Amino acid sequence: MVKKMSGLLVGLLLLSLVLGQYDKVSASSIEGIPSAYENEITYLTGKSIIKGMPDGAFHGSDEVTREQAATMVGRALDLDGEQRSTSFPDVNEGSFASGYIQSAVEEGVIKGYPDGTYKPKEIMTRGEMAYLISNAFNLKETSDVSYKDVSNKNNVYHSVNLLTTAGISEGVPGGYFKPEKTITRTEFALFVARGMNPDFKVSQEEEEPLEVIDEKVVDADFLNVRQGPGVNHEKVGKLDPGEVVSVYKREGDWVYISSGNTKGYVNSYYLIDKPTKNWKIALDPGHGGSDPGASANGLIEKNVVLDVGLKTREIVENAGIDVVMTRQSDWYPSLDGRVAIATRNDADAFVSIHANAFISSATGVETFYYAAGLSDREYASVKLASFINNRLYKEMDMSNRGVKNVGYRVVKANPLPAVLTEIGFLTNDEDSSKLKTQKYREAASRAVALGIVDYYNWKE
Ligand SMILES: [Zn+2]
Structure with a gap:
């Protein structure tokens, strides 16, 4: 009795497997189809390329086995699926996929492993999928495709290129293809649908040479x-x-x-x-060498402003603007020497970077220009000071002491629009603790650099 029962159960299971694989199931009767891909799955179901699993559901998130993949492709190509013996010792005639696997071998669409097996129950990888799909749909066209994880020495490189060129795959985010990653039934179905019907192909818009606007x-x-x-x-x-x-x-x-x-x-x-003309800014980290500038709270002005000056240069140069540094190391150019370096190198504006010192309660940022009248140079200096200072107090999260007209030598005895910016008080506890950090030095550099970009945009 026990024996008979188990025999019956096995029989029922076999029957449901056979029905599941071969009974035609309409799309609406298959459950578990991800709605995002409903069109593709419905298309494949309508052509009887996808059929539900024995329980009537699609099981889209299950990984696809090599025999399931061969079956789906075999149906897509309308190959002879009649079960029969195969050239693989591990795919016997009784396997539901034997007919499609053998037909696919005969068509040159699949090949087994070097040891002569097919490993039908193994999960298919994306690399294997690329080989299978590109062969199945006879893809020939290649293009300039690159993925970070598929070098041209990779044995699926060619297949991956064909697949991408055909708009069947676009890899995974970040510029990867992930050839070793396994693939789900839904994903595999999508690739088959794209191979069969161009309407489902991934947008190639971004691959085409778009025009820079x-x-x-x-x-x-x-x-x-x-x-x-x-x-x-x-x-x-x-x-x-x-x-x-x-x-x-x-x-x-x-x-x-x-x-x-x-x-x-x-x-x-x-x-x-982005400013379009060829601009060149002079950046002048204050003091240097024998002149340390202000010293307080463990900070020395000449070092702080050199660090900020060099960081500023990097950002300004990123933006496509040329930079002349009055100093790039710990030495002291004279005040007039700094202006001379700027003019000799054809700079068109001048920004001197300093840190402040006063009584400990004094705090915030301020930027100086010099104007005796309203010459073009003086007006440009006011604008440059404003652009920098308006960013500086926000980036530094400090109070805004404003822009001020003061005749410091580097801004007064200067033929260029010129400003002197003070990025905070070394003598203030809060300001100095900020100026000790890379975070705020980068913030100051961003403010000065992007203020310079604002200025050139205004000039244009
Ligand atoms: Zn100074």
Whole structure:
């Protein structure tokens, strides 16, 4: 009795397996189809390429086995699926997939492992999928495709290229293909659908050489680049302050950009115009050498402002603006010597960077210019001072002491629009503790650098 019962159970199980694999099931009767891919799955179901699993559900998130993959492809190509003996010792005639596997071998669509087996129950990888799909749909065209994890020495490189060129796959976010990653039934179904019907192919829009419609400068401490136009899309890269991006298209508040090898969407709120002319700014870290400037709270002005000056240069240069440094190390150019370095190197404006000292309660940022009248140079100096100072107090989260007309020598005895900015008080506890940190030195550098970008945009 016990024996008979188990025999019956096995029989029922076999029957349901057979029905599951071969009984035609309409799309609406298959459960568990992800709605995002309903069109593709419905298309495949309509052609009887996908059939439900024995329980009537699609099981889209299950990994696809090599025999299931061969079956789906066999149906897509309308190969002879009649069960029969195969050239693989591990695929016997009784296997539901034997007919499709053998037909696919005969068509040159699949090959087994070097040891002569097919490993039908193994989970298919994305690399194997690329080989199978590119063969199945006889893909021939290649293009300039690169993935970080598929070098041209990889044995699936060619297949992956074919698949990408055909618009059947676009890899995974971040520029990877992940050839060793396993693949789900839904994913595999998508690739089959794309192979069969061009309507389902991934958009090739971004692969085509788009025209640059604008160039912009990153105005943020960092800017995430995303795969799509919104914060819900995956990050594909990160941009530095001052970095120049080429803009290709706008979608609402978002723009599709490239910078170096990074391509994707960024929020246009964090972009400012890129000056188009060839500008050259002189950056003058104050003091140096035998002149330490102010010293308080363990900080020495000449060192703080040199650090900030060099960081500022990096951001300004990122933005495509040339820089002349009056000093790049610990030495003392005279005040007139600093102006001479600037003019001799054809700089068109001058920014001197200092840190303040006074009674300990004095705090905040301020920026000086010199104007006796309203000459072009003097007016430009006022603008430059304002652009820098307006960013500086926000970036430093300090009080704004404003822009002031004071005849310091480097701003007065100077043929160029010139300013002297004070990035905080070394003598103040709070200001000095900020100026000890890289975070706030970078903030000061961003403020000065992007204030300079603002100034050149105004000039243009
Ligand atoms: Zn100083």
